[in-house]
Amino acid sequence: MVPPSLRGGGGSLIPPFEGGQGGPGLAFCCTIGVFDGVHRGHRLLFEQLQSLAHAEGLQPVIYTFRQHPLEVLRGQAPAMLTTLEERVAMLRQFAEVRLLDFRKVQHLTAEDFMHRLHDEDGVQMLLMGYDHRFGSDRLTDFADYQRLAARVGLQIHHATECLDEGLPVSSSRIRKLIEQGQIEDANRLLGYPYAISGMVVHGNGIGSTLGFPTANISYSPSKLLPLSGVYSATVDIQDIEQSNHPLSEGVRGSLPPSMRGAGGSPYSFEALVNVGNNPTIGNVGITIEAYLLGFSDSLYNKVLTIHFQHFIRPERRFSSLAALTAQIRSDLRTAFPSTLD
Numbered sequence: 001m002v003p004p005s006l007r008g009g010g011g012s013l014i015p016p017f018e019g020g021q022g023g024p025g026l027a028f029c030c031t032i033g034v035f036d037g038v039h040r041g042h043r044l045l046f047e048q049l050q051s052l053a054h055a056e057g058l059q060p061v062i063y064t065f066r067q068h069p070l071e072v073l074r075g076q077a078p079a080m081l082t083t084l085e086e087r088v089a090m091l092r093q094f095a096e097v098r099l100l101d102f103r104k105v106q107h108l109t110a111e112d113f114m115h116r117l118h119d120e121d122g123v124q125m126l127l128m129g130y131d132h133r134f135g136s137d138r139l140t141d142f143a144d145y146q147r148l149a150a151r152v153g154l155q156i157h158h159a160t161e162c163l164d165e166g167l168p169v170s171s172s173r174i175r176k177l178i179e180q181g182q183i184e185d186a187n188r189l190l191g192y193p194y195a196i197s198g199m200v201v202h203g204n205g206i207g208s209t210l211g212f213p214t215a216n217i218s219y220s221p222s223k224l225l226p227l228s229g230v231y232s233a234t235v236d237i238q239d240i241e242q243s244n245h246p247l248s249e250g251v252r253g254s255l256p257p258s259m260r261g262a263g264g265s266p267y268s269f270e271a272l273v274n275v276g277n278n279p280t281i282g283n284v285g286i287t288i289e290a291y292l293l294g295f296s297d298s299l300y301n302k303v304l305t306i307h308f309q310h311f312i313r314p315e316r317r318f319s320s321l322a323a324l325t326a327q328i329r330s331d332l333r334t335a336f337p338s339t340l341d
Contacts, residue, residue, distance in 0.1 A: 026059060026122050027057075027058050027059065027122050027123075027124045028053075028058055028059050028060070028061045028121065028122055028123045028124065028125075029049060029052050029053035029056060029058040029059070029060050029061070029123070029124065029125040029126075029127065030049075030060070030061045030062065030063055030117065030121075030123045030125070030126055030127070031045060031046070031049050031062055031063070031126070031127040031128070031129065031159070032062075032063040032064075032100070032126075032128075032132065032134065033045075033063075033064065033065075033129055033132055034064060034065050034068055034069070034171070035062070035064050035087060035091060036068070036080050036081045036082055036087065036171040037081035037082055037171050037174055037190055038082065038087060038090040038091060039081075039169055039170075039171065039174060039189055039190045039191060040162055040164070040169050040189060040190065040191040041161075041162035041168065041169035041170060041189075043094070043191060044159075044160065044162045045127070045129055045159045045162075046060075046062070046091075046094040046095065048127060048157075048159050048160065049062070049094070049095065049127050050094065050095070052125060052127060052157060053095075053125070056124070056125060056155075058124055058125055059096065060094070060095035060096070061095055061096045061097075061098060061123075062091050062094065062095045062096070062097050062098070063097075063098050063099075063100050064087060064088070064091060064097060064098075064099060064100065065099070065100050065101075065102050066084065066099045066100065066101050066102070067101075067102055067103075068080070068102075069102045069106070071102075072102050072103055072106060073106070077222070078172070078175060078224075079175065079222065079223065079224035079225070080222045080223060080224060081171060081174060081175065081178075081190075081194070081224055083220045083222060083223060086197070098121075106136065107136050108135065108136060109135050109136050109137045110134055110135025110136075110137055110139050110144075110145060110148055111135070111148045111151065111152065112135075113134060113135055114126070114148060114149055114152040114154050115152055117154070118152050118153060118154050123154065124154065124155060125154070125155040125156070125157070126149065126154055126155070126156045126157070127156075127157045127158075127159055128142070128145065128156065128157070128158055128159060129159050130158065130159050130160065130161040130168075131161075131168070131170075142158050164188070164189055169189050173189065174186050174189050174190060175224055177189070178194060178224055178226050178227070179224070179226070179227060180227055181226060181227030181229055181311045181314070182311070183226060183231065183308045183309070183310065183311050184309075184310060184311070187308070187309075192307075193233075193234070193307035193308055193309055194226070194307070194308045195305050195306060195307045195308070196217070196219050196223055196225075196288060196305070196306050196308075197217075197219070197303060197304065197305040197306075198217030198218045198219040198220075198288070198303065198304065199217065199218050199301070199302070199303050199304075200215045200216065200217055200299040200300050200301070200302050200303075200304060201216050201217065201218050201300075202216070202300070203216035203287065203289065204281065206278075206281050206321075207289065207291065209321075210321060210324065210325045210328065211325065212272075212291045212325075212328050213291065214274070214289035214290055214291045215235075215289065215290050215291075215292065215299045215304060216287055216288070216289050217288050217289075217290070217304050217306070219288060225275055225286060225288075226275050226308060226311075227275070227311070227314070228275050228276035228277070228286070228314065228315040229274075229275060229276065229311060229312065229313055229314045229315045230272065230273070230274050230311075230312040230313050230315070230331050230335075231272075231273045231274075231275065231308050231309065231310060231311055231312060232270070232271075232272060232273075232309045232310045232312060232335035232336065233270075233271045233272075233273045233290065233306050233307055233308050233309050234268055234269065234270055234271065234306075234307045234309065235268065235269050235270075235271040235273075235290050235292055235304050235305065235306050235307070236267050236268050236304065236305040236307070237267050237268075237269070237299070237302055237303075237304060238267075238302065238303040238304070238305065269292040269293060269294065269295050270292075270293045270294075270336055271290045271291060271292045271293065271306070272290070272291045272293075272312075272328070272331055272332055272335055272336075273288065273289065273290045273291075273306055273308065274287075274288075274289045274315065275287075275288050275315070276315035277315075278315075279315065279316070279317035280317050280318045280321070280324050281321075288306065290304065290306055291328075293332075293336065310335065312331050312334055312335055313331065313334075
């Protein structure tokens with residue numbers, strides 16, 4: 001499902017890069033990348049982009065790829081921190097966003113690509129990420145890019161690296177942390193809690209029989225799943241018809257009083273979340289289930305966004321449903337001691 005706010009004319013997503021998007025009299029300062037996760041390193045880059053653009057009287061623009069380049073080059077992309085829709089919506093907070101179809105530019109040399117940006121799109125300045133490389137000729141030295149840019153008539157700058165604990169903040173580093181269940185460290189590098197959005201679907205109903213009804217969500221197959229286990233989280237509820245963006249703060253519209261969470265917020269609830277295959281009841285396949293504290297209404301045909309906060313414990317098999325129920329109570333006390341006092 002593509003949120004309405006991400007649809008362009010005719011109901012389609014922003015069109016792939018075809019050139020000629022600059023418009024008469026407009027000049028741009030751009031940066032280019034996948035920007036998966038739109039993490040702290042990316043945000044530092046975008047702050048530099050905005051500063052350069054403002055200083056030169058240019059319009060900032062972000063070019064991002066419709067698909068991960070590795071999907072085209074190797075046939076398989078890494079599991080993603082953000083879906084395309086999430087990524088575009090987040091990038092729009094910083095500048096105009098244009099989508100690139102990697103398949104249409106992968107054979108261009110660095111100089112040809114610069115010409116295309118400059119001649120067809122009105123780009124006057126390019127800000128390269130600290131580790132960014134582009135062009136089929138695989139240049140590795142920034143001085144080579146500077147030399148080609150001068151020939152094209154393009155100003156080019158190298159962005160400052162963003163470090164955390166002495167190491168670069170990168171999407172690959174964050175993915176590894178999430179896969180290892182180190183969600184607090186991943187959230188620190190992201191600059192926000194890692195989130196997964198999905199529509200509530202019917203599950204096996206075991207949670208209800210145990211006294212802890214859970215919402216099972218479908219999720220994008222491209223999305224990175226955290227290490228199997230139990231997490232504390234906050235969950236935002238969205239109506240499908242009113243959904244703007246999976247990582248937004250809440251749905252626009254009214255919900256019944258029973259759907260209003262702590263602190264008067266109608267959209268956000270504390271939750272205990274299980275990621276895994278539920279070995280105690282023998283499920284096949286990985287599911288994401290959320291038990292929302294203080295919530296009793298039906299969630300079917302709703303979209304939930306789960307913001308992962310803390311890793312509680314790994315998933316494991318219990319000898320009985322009674323043992324599982326006791327563990328859920330213990331997990332709740334661990335995750336929300338003040339709420340359950």
